[in-house]
Amino acid sequence: MKITTWNVNSINVRLSHLAEFLKEEVPSVIGLQELKCSNDKFPLKEIEELGYHCEINGQPTYNGVALLSKTEIEDVVFDIPGYKCEEKRVIAGTIEGVRVINAYVPNGQSPESDKYQYKLNWLAAFTKYIEEVLKNYSQVIVIGDYNIAPTDDDVHHPETWQGKILCTDKEREAFLELLALGLLDGLRIEAQPKGLFTWWDYRQGGFEKNSGIRIDHLLLSRVLSRRFLSSAVHLNYRVMERPSDHAPVSVILK
């Protein structure tokens, strides 16, 4: 079973890349973030024709998430239950007995911005939600764009990023609190070479210099992690013409 997360930065601009990914990699499940479109503008027919069920939580212009699956998606839940938030950032469903939560965590803009505190509050509510999910399901995976580089090993130039958004102590503490619920960082289950990133700035030739950071994650419950086989960052989808600024990231399970 292959599970993938991908911030596509506009589903309609990236549809041809997604179609190629689905045909080439054939993930069992893929969580998409930053659809940047309302539900009625989501290319549902095109994706269904590729053999995928779709559950969509769209929003015009900003945010928007979706779950795509080869098999039926059951017990779909939108957003963070009980948390007042107009933005469409979360969608969850059960596929082949695995509870998949797909999230697009707020960016936060800068530590001085009001959006920074909003991000920290959002993460606190999200962590409470995941704590509840873990009480009800044993096979759980929490995937998405976390907008947090967990450690300096996840940053190409730690000294440049020191104290900057995506790398502040409070964001990293919030990430550790999620892990403390009993989740394992899917790309850190096995040792990896240095310089393993998932996002590169469009500006200044960021990808060509591998001037990236690792902010897209797949977190596995302990029970699910017993099925872990391997993980991968699909760098070839960041090289294509007009790519997303994020690469797809996958874990493969037994």
Add this chain to the structure above:
DNA sequence: ATGGTTGACGATCAA
């Protein structure tokens, strides 16, 4: 050098 690139019901905002 306070730049630079991309996307959206754009005339700026968010990333």
